[in-house]
Amino acid sequence: MLDRDQMRRNTPIFPMSSAMKLTGLTARQIRYYESLSLVTPERTPGNHRIFSMNDLDLLLTIQDYMEKGFTMKRIGEILNEPKRIDTPEVLKHNDYRKPLLNRGDLSRFFQ
DNA sequence: TTTCTAACA
DNA sequence: TGTTAGCA
Numbered sequence: 001m002l003d004r005d006q007m008r009r010n011t012p013i014f015p016m017s018s019a020m021k022l023t024g025l026t027a028r029q030i031r032y033y034e035s036l037s038l039v040t041p042e043r044t045p046g047n048h049r050i051f052s053m054n055d056l057d058l059l060l061t062i063q064d065y066m067e068k069g070f071t072m073k074r075i076g077e078i079l080n081e082p083k084r085i086d087t088p089e090v091l092k093h094n095d096y097r098k099p100l101l102n103r104g105d106l107s108r109f110f111q
Numbered sequence: 112t113t114t115c116t117a118a119c120a
Numbered sequence: 121t122g123t124t125a126g127c128a
Contacts, residue, residue, distance in 0.1 A: 026121080028121060028122065028123085029121075046128065
């Protein structure tokens with residue numbers, strides 16, 4: 001239902017400067033998270049990253065985990081392990097933001 | 112001017 | 121993580 005919204009949310013439009021302002025993270029951090037495959041923003045022909053709203057939301061989720069004391073390593077495992085396929089194609093077939101189980105409470109099991 | 116990668120303090 | 125160098 002309303003596939004248009006999901007498409008919009010997965011449409012890459014924000015440059016690094018916007019991602020930084022919207023998430024409060026530094027470019028260094030964002031690039032580092034990408035190197036760990038926590039986020040996979042699109043690229044322009046000039047190799048510049050372009051983030052979608054979903055990318056930013058994911059960045060915010062990562063931030064949330066960090067505040068709960070998670071290690072980047074563990075955050076990576078949590079976000080990837082359960083075969084979390086976040087490609088635009090797959091997301092289109094899943095409800096946007098469908099809570100992947102219990103987010104914040106996972107800290108009690110892993111922390 | 113902004114972002115990118117790589118690498119060092 | 122911060123920061124900087126050298127490109128595109």
